[in-house]
Amino acid sequence: MNRRETDLLAELEALKRAVQDRDDFIAVAAHELRNPMTPLLARLERLMRRADRLRGTEADEILADLTELETAAHAFLRRATLLLDVSRVASGNFSVERGRVDLSATVRDVLDEVRTAALYAGSTIEAQLDSLVTGHWDGLAIRQIVENLVSNAIKYGDGKQIHVHVEYFDNDARLTVVDYGIGIPAADQARIFERFERAVPDHALGHHGGFGVGLWLSQRLANALGGDISVTSAPGDGSTFTLTLPLEGTAQRAPSEPSSSCRN
Numbered sequence: 174m175n176r177r178e179t180d181l182l183a184e185l186e187a188l189k190r191a192v193q194d195r196d197d198f199i200a201v202a203a204h205e206l207r208n209p210m211t212p213l214l215a216r217l218e219r220l221m222r223r224a225d226r227l228r229g230t231e232a233d234e235i236l237a238d239l240t241e242l243e244t245a246a247h248a249f250l251r252r253a254t255l256l257l258d259v260s261r262v263a264s265g266n267f268s269v270e271r272g273r274v275d276l277s278a279t280v281r282d283v284l285d286e287v288r289t290a291a292l293y294a295g296s297t298i299e300a301q302l303d304s305l306v307t308g309h310w311d312g313l314a315i316r317q318i319v320e321n322l323v324s325n326a327i328k329y330g331d332g333k334q335i336h337v338h339v340e341y342f343d344n345d346a347r348l349t350v351v352d353y354g355i356g357i358p359a360a361d362q363a364r365i366f367e368r369f370e371r372a373v374p375d376h377a378l379g380h381h382g383g384f385g386v387g388l389w390l391s392q393r394l395a396n397a398l399g400g401d402i403s404v405t406s407a408p409g410d411g412s413t414f415t416l417t418l419p420l421e422g423t424a425q426r427a428p429s430e431p432s433s434s435c436r437n
């Protein structure tokens with residue numbers, strides 16, 4: 174091996190170490206950010222219960238403030254959990270924990286949690302959640318995917334209406350999240366599923382912050398469950414993200430099961 178090759182190899186090793194250091198740092202930072210949130214949320218809940226028992230305008234105002242704080246704390250927790258899950262998947266330190274998961278119930282929970290964020294963004298969310306769309310998936314992974322797709326629709330949805338649909342389709346479970354926001358140019362639609370890739374136009378970067386990892390993580394998790402996420406979109410018209418999950422080995426829905434619609 175000549176001198177130049179030795180130098181190149183040393184450089185390559187240094188770069189690999191730097192990437193590993195970055196990923197280790199993200200994992201530690203995510204843990205450190207997440208840990209204080211559990212006692213904080215527990216204390217908040219206790220305070221909310223106390224405020225709820227008191228009577229009068231002041232107690233109502235305190236309860237309203239605490240409720241806002243709780244929403245913000247949950248949003249913070251979601252961001253830290255996203256980072257933690259990203260570092261787990263990136264380091265190969267992730268294994269699927271299968272259990273019975275109700276996709277519509279998960280979506281309903283997530284929509285409840287993001288209701289305030291949607292309100293601030295000016296968007297209403299129309300949800301059609303067919304009942305008993307259940308499978309043998311990973312509950313936390315499914316929740317992570319739903320949170321990412323819904324939060325993207327709110328963030329990039331331009332304050333317009335959002336539609337969320339859970340259904341059986343072709344013997345798969347399917348979640349569709351439709352927004353009418355900024356959309357994504359065709360040339361960017363593949364790379365947004367890569368890690369740290371973003372496609373926000375320069376002029377909108379100030380409004381639309383993000384790590385650029387949500388779709389990468391979601392696609393990895395969907396693939397680990399044998400599923401897939403796809404997108405159709407046009408700039409200015411909005412985007413449709415579709416999560417498909419296979420049902421093999423899972424309970425099938427009774428064919429005549431009714432579906433429920435709700436407005437968030």
Ligand SMILES: Nc1ncnc2c1ncn2[C@@H]1O[C@H](COP(=O)(O)OP(=O)(O)OP(=O)(O)O)[C@@H](O)[C@H]1O
Nearest residue numbers: 325329356365371372373383384385386387388412
């Ligand atoms: N519904 C959507 N409408 C328009 N663009 C979108 C939508 N969802 C994703 N994108 C584009 O895809 C990119 C990648 O999305 P992803 O969720 O991975 O990252 P992010 O939203 O930028 O940050 P974070 O990782 O914090 O969620 C976004 O930066 C945005 O450019």
Ligand SMILES: [Mg+2]
Nearest residue numbers: 325383387388
């Ligand atoms: Mg995102």
